[in-house]
Amino acid sequence: MKLSQRVTNLEPSVTLAATAKAKALKAQGLDVINLTVGEPNFTTPENIEQAAVEGIKSGKVSFYTPSGGTPELKSAIVDFTEKNYGLTIEPKNIIVTSGAKFALYTLFQSILDAGDEVIIPVPYWVSYGEQVKLAQGNPVFVKGEQSNDYKITIDQLEAARTEKTKAIIINSPSNPTGMIYTENELREIGEWAVGHDLLIVSDDIYDHLVYNGNEAKHLASLSDEIFHHTVIINGVSKTYSMTGWRIGYAIGNAEIIGAMTSIASQATSNPASVSQTAAVEALAGEQETAEKMRRAFEDRLNTIYPKVADLPGFKLKKPQGAFYLFPNIQEAMAMGGYDNVTTWVNDLLEQEHVALVTGEGFGSSDSVRMSYSARMEDLEEAVVRIRRFIENSK
Numbered sequence: 001m002k003l004s005q006r007v008t009n010l011e012p013s014v015t016l017a018a019t020a021k022a023k024a025l026k027a028q029g030l031d032v033i034n035l036t037v038g039e040p041n042f043t044t045p046e047n048i049e050q051a052a053v054e055g056i057k058s059g060k061v062s063f064y065t066p067s068g069g070t071p072e073l074k075s076a077i078v079d080f081t082e083k084n085y086g087l088t089i090e091p092k093n094i095i096v097t098s099g100a101k102f103a104l105y106t107l108f109q110s111i112l113d114a115g116d117e118v119i120i121p122v123p124y125w126v127s128y129g130e131q132v133k134l135a136q137g138n139p140v141f142v143k144g145e146q147s148n149d150y151k152i153t154i155d156q157l158e159a160a161r162t163e164k165t166k167a168i169i170i171n172s173p174s175n176p177t178g179m180i181y182t183e184n185e186l187r188e189i190g191e192w193a194v195g196h197d198l199l200i201v202s203d204d205i206y207d208h209l210v211y212n213g214n215e216a217k218h219l220a221s222l223s224d225e226i227f228h229h230t231v232i233i234n235g236v237s238k239t240y241s242m243t244g245w246r247i248g249y250a251i252g253n254a255e256i257i258g259a260m261t262s263i264a265s266q267a268t269s270n271p272a273s274v275s276q277t278a279a280v281e282a283l284a285g286e287q288e289t290a291e292k293m294r295r296a297f298e299d300r301l302n303t304i305y306p307k308v309a310d311l312p313g314f315k316l317k318k319p320q321g322a323f324y325l326f327p328n329i330q331e332a333m334a335m336g337g338y339d340n341v342t343t344w345v346n347d348l349l350e351q352e353h354v355a356l357v358t359g360e361g362f363g364s365s366d367s368v369r370m371s372y373s374a375r376m377e378d379l380e381e382a383v384v385r386i387r388r389f390i391e392n393s394k
């Protein structure tokens with residue numbers, strides 16, 4: 001059977017592949033420290049699990065729900081958005097999806113025709129470009145320079161814009177760099193997009209995972225006009241350690257949300273009912289446990305960042321959010337005679353059993369992504385092993 005052109009051109013997720021490889025080696029008995037993961041390493045808070053158990057026992061979660069999400073969850077999202085963004089929205093502005101990833105998927109399917117362009121800042125989250133391609137669009141990559149904290153500028157955006165440009169994606173805090181755009185930078189980007197009537201896809205999934213007094217402003221909150229040009233992507237996966245429950249959502253104008261809901265109705269019918277019940281508790285219940293998890297990430301960042309920054313040939317500024325370090329390791333590679341970052345990552349895994357993700361998957365051939373969603377002792381041991389690997393490879 002000949003597979004479709006679409007799928008033949010598709011790159012599978014490098015992060016999921018790296019995680020799978022690390023887990024497979026661990027299953028063979030190797031002492032692998034896995035720093036590839038894109039999810040919090042905490043179990044879901046108990047009050048959320050309890051709400052799901054009660055939902056199951058009541059029998060209410062046995063059935064299909066409306067395609068765009070239950071009224072209870074939409075109502076919790078309305079209240080949460082008012083608190084979190086200062087925005088007043090209605091249920092018709094919301095779609096609940098099987099993870100934020102599927103919100104993005106239905107969005108690109110809803111807004112793109114063949115050849116339409118979407119501007120994607122580099123380094124990018126692995127799925128943006130592939131999802132745009134799946135919708136027959138063309139990703140246009142714009143490189144954020146390390147000297148500018150990997151953030152793109154209006155001049156760069158203007159140089160990338162064509163008459164086919166339909167949308168731009170902003171992910172702040174960023175996966176993989178952990179960098180945050182300032183309010184002024186966001187306003188400039190927002191006004192530029194409004195001025196050219198482009199849609200802003202604001203992926204705010206890490207908005208609560210921000211450290212050391214930094215603050216992640218929301219693009220959509222900066223003005224009515226910007227809000228009307230924005231689709232917000234968010235979800236419970238990262239803030240509430242609920243990646244396995246698969247609940248994300250999008251907020252935007254009713255026409256786009258309606259189109260996304262039609263696609264979802266034909267693709268999945270609805271996100272899992274029990275997960276929606278759990279997500280209501282996540283958003284409307286106590287927030288102290290989520291805050292404790294955030295503080296644990298902050299501690300790890302503050303402990304591990306100086307040690308990683310001190311590794312020979314590693315260059316990085318301290319991230320402000322998310323739970324990744326994205327060092328430029330060009331000099332460390334050169335010390336060992338490497339000219340390919342993926343080979344460096346593979347050799348590190350083979351020789352020292354530390355699993356990182358190659359920067360190639362994020363559009364960056366001189367960096368690696370190191371998740372600090374791991375136990376502190378594993379993070380510290382990983383640094384020792386990476387140092388040994390660099391020194392032995394000289």
Ligand code: PLP
Nearest residue numbers: 038099100101125175235237248
């Ligand atoms: N956006 C970014 C930047 C992410 O890193 C992720 C997950 O890794 C997602 C969206 C999707 O999250 P989920 O589908 O688990 O809600």
